[in-house]
Amino acid sequence: MATFVPGLTPPADCAAVLTFIVSPAGDLLVVSSEPLRLPGPGPLSAAPGSAATGSVFLGRLGDTACFAQWGPEVAPAGTEYRNLREVLLRLDEPLGPLAGRARQVLEWDRDHRYCGRCGTRMQDKGDERARVCPACAHLCFPRISPAIIVGITRGDRILLCRNRRFAGVMYSIVAGFVDVGETLEQTVEREVAEEVGLRVRNIRYFGSQSWPFPSGLMLGFTAEAEPGDIRVDGDEIVEADWYTAANLPTIPRPGSISRCIIDSLLGRG
Ligand SMILES: [Zn+2]
Numbered sequence: 110m111a112t113f114v115p116g117l118t119p120p121a122d123c124a125a126v127l128t129f130i131v132s133p134a135g136d137l138l139v140v141s142s143e144p145l146r147l148p149g150p151g152p153l154s155a156a157p158g159s160a161a162t163g164s165v166f167l168g169r170l171g172d173t174a175c176f177a178q179w180g181p182e183v184a185p186a187g188t189e190y191r192n193l194r195e196v197l198l199r200l201d202e203p204l205g206p207l208a209g210r211a212r213q214v215l216e217w218d219r220d221h222r223y224c225g226r227c228g229t230r231m232q233d234k235g236d237e238r239a240r241v242c243p244a245c246a247h248l249c250f251p252r253i254s255p256a257i258i259v260g261i262t263r264g265d266r267i268l269l270c271r272n273r274r275f276a277g278v279m280y281s282i283v284a285g286f287v288d289v290g291e292t293l294e295q296t297v298e299r300e301v302a303e304e305v306g307l308r309v310r311n312i313r314y315f316g317s318q319s320w321p322f323p324s325g326l327m328l329g330f331t332a333e334a335e336p337g338d339i340r341v342d343g344d345e346i347v348e349a350d351w352y353t354a355a356n357l358p359t360i361p362r363p364g365s366i367s368r369c370i371i372d373s374l375l376g377r378g
Pocket residue numbers: 224225226227228229242243244245246247
């Protein structure tokens with residue numbers, strides 16, 4: 110499939126339109142049959158490209174112009190809303206990440222219509238994805254919240270924990286948001302200490318994944334545990350232990366950065 114090229118103004122020469130329609134709750138509209146796919150092009154409810162219309166141009170995918178648009182509360186016949194977490198990992202590249210981008214841009218668009226400093230209606234900056242206040246020049250870019258996720262090993266074992274918020278009995282690796290003023294390495298050390306009571310060494314960058322719930326960027330790391338016992342915080346993390354490839358519990362689905370880190374550390378691909 111073609112490479113996505115972000116943009117601000119719909120080009121005149123696009124042959125097709127692809128619209129990512131997001132429900133008021135943040136779910137993505139898809140066709141009600143397998144395989145998972147987006148509904149075909151339909152008439153846009155208003156001219157795209159500004160906060161007033163609720164439809165935002167994202168960029169182009171080959172000769173297809175991509176838009177994001179808020180959908181109605183109830184999905185039209187033949188379609189349904191699906192949780193974006195599921196869709197993000199199941200749609201082929203680059204559609205999955207584009208769906209995440211669509212939701213983040215729409216939410217930013219909706220939440221930055223008025224200046225947070227003086228209350229004046231904001232204007233599109235024009236030359237980049239940003240809003241500027243005509244009264245006080247306050248400038249707002251889409252906000253991205255960095256979070257770390259770290260796979261910790263001890264020998265051939267990996268630390269997996271069960272978070273209170275996880276549905277069912279899913280186990281994953283330690284994760285948490287970067288605090289104001291922290292380096293990423295400090296966040297790794299703090300989150301690991303807080304959640305499982307361990308100290309770590311050899312913190313190494315692994316890779317990243319956009320995580321639009323609502324505006325996260327997951328920065329993946331690996332690290333080795335220093336000697337010491339696991340002490341779960343009992344609040345966010347209710348259970349944690351060391352696992353090998355031979356005795357894994359239920360882990361996150363393929364495609365997520367947590368799963369990539371787990372598989373990589375256990376030599377599973
Ligand atoms: Zn202002």
